[in-house]
Amino acid sequence: MSAVSETTRRFQWLPAALSTYGPGLLVTAAVAMAAQFLSDHYGAPAMLMALLLGIAFHFLSEEGRCVAGIELSAKMILRIGVALLGMRISVDLLIGLGSGTILLLVSAIAATILFGLAAAKILGRGWRLALLTSGAVAICGASAAMAIAAVLPKNEFSERNLIFTVLSVTVLSTLAMIGYPILAQSLGLDARATGIFFGGTIHDVAQVVGAGFSVSPEAGETATLVKLIRVTMLAPVVLIFSIALRNVPQEGVEAGKRPPLLPGFVVAFLMLAATNSVGMVPAAVAELGMEASRWSLLAGIVAVGMKTSLRRVLDVGGDAVALIVAETIFLGVFIVAGMHYLGHL
Template identity: 55%
Template sequence: MAGRITDLDTDTAAAHQLFASLDAMEGLPPAPAAPVKPDRFPYEGALRRVYPGLIVAATIGIAATWLSTHYSAPVMLYALLLGMAFHFLHEEGACIAGIEFSSKAILRVGVALLGARITAEQIMSLGPWPILLVVTGVITTILFGALLAKRLGLSRNFGVLTGGAVAICGASAALAVASVLPKTRDSERDTILTVVTVTALSTIAMIVYPLLSTALGFSHTQAGIFIGGTIHDVAQVVGAGYSISNETGDTATYVKLLRVAMLVPVVFSIALLVRRGSPANAGAAPKLPTFLIGFVALVVINSLGFLPKPVADFAGELSRWCLVTAISALGMKTSFKALAAVGWKPVGLMVAETLWIGTLVLIAVKSLV
């Protein structure tokens, strides 16, 4: 038996050598190149390149949505974790172009479509104090994040990224802010880490903050302002607010949408500062990112009543699907090993930012509302 195995191994090695020698022979005609077919419609070639990765990202998004529906956990977190399990698809193969397309172009479409959820009437119905509170909370949280990141030995850009995610609208804000920050070797890893942590913190806040509001004896309006002004993601704000009462849920949703509206001035300001800080762009006129123009246009159209409710609802649902697909693609671009190497400081930074905006809004609600 041992001899047979040895003979078989020898024959196999000889066969490999034979084929290797045949491959090395000169004078063999080269294999004919596949004919290049002309595009039958515009961008056919581009679509052929991106569709494998796009389909994979969308499929992971569908799986994440199913899990979220059946197990009551944040869909963004599922999309990230499932995407990271398929990280090998971004290392080589036909899916790379589609994954890149999903993490960038699809992301921008999703952020732009968020504007269909907001009207000027919703914002103005809150009155001056909640508006001032939201603006103050957003600005101070981002500044706090940038300063604390520097003290912790992290980059200031990472502090701006996490501060924007905590202050505005969680994962969506993280993606929007990351799209205008300078690109570095760790940019995508930092974005994924921010989304994972801010989603986890938002889920904890969704459970704890309604209990805290009840324990402090907040009215429905006070509880709505506190929940809408502090919890990171829109879905968790809605869940926490309506778990108390319909009035609290409505108030929390409007306050949260005001924070989402802050995405435009914040992202534009960051893009302007980044552009001025780059020697290559010194003196150049600032350009508003296209997806922010779309965001503002949809807010204006919806505020003027030109956007029918079914269309606005469809745009909101499409926005959610785009963002879930983009998160899945970002997950595929990041490895668990890269995340594990960052240590405790980034997580500590986001916890501190969450405590900052929570304490600020809590004091304001107790004192002013």
């Protein structure tokens, strides 16, 4: 009887938690499944569908029983999805590409972020938007945007900037998936060079895979590998941002309260990557983890969409659009120039 009582005592918080968070979690899960259904049947990017459907249900985040669960999805569930991306990473990926290509990718990420800061200053935009857009463009699109947003100091425009960035990189990735194969053909790139170009320039993983395999299996495999190297850089970049911005005050945060030096989801990302590198993650578990990551990110972006008014997103301005387009063009030019220098062209 005492064991039963102890078990009951330990889980007595569960009904209250389900009552508080359950409705919002169920709503975000249902909308995420709808987004995936639309993606599977009509070919639209799942992230884009999740974002647009989330915005359509913005009213649910304003008041009512769903508010707490939507907030939980937009923060914790989202970060779980980013952390589980570590299961894709291993040291073998780095070895397979060669030091020259890896150096090119690392240089492209650093240069794109610096370019974004400089361009934002010229356009009169803030450094938060610059880091968010340039990091998303340079690394892995929507996933990077959500990870970077989690460590940037918050202000009144944080959610608006995140939703704008996710929407923009998803649309630009889709356009690149259509247009870059034509560009690669006009440049006379072979299959390996085409894969390096796609993997080094297209923002989101799904569009990289789509563009690569639309050309050839070799181009698709190379593009996926190169893209995953860029994903590897997510944790170091987020860590650098976290350390550099740790003392910047945030609106709505208690005075003297600092964010952790190393965010928990970054620690989890690195631990999973290290575990995967030494072969301790079975293939079935890795596959399950990636599915969980995909659904967590979908639910998270649904929740972010629900929390943001479309009117506020449209208020971001044409100069912000110019900024993220300029960063995309800069990354493409940098990668092509680097490929020429390395002899891939």
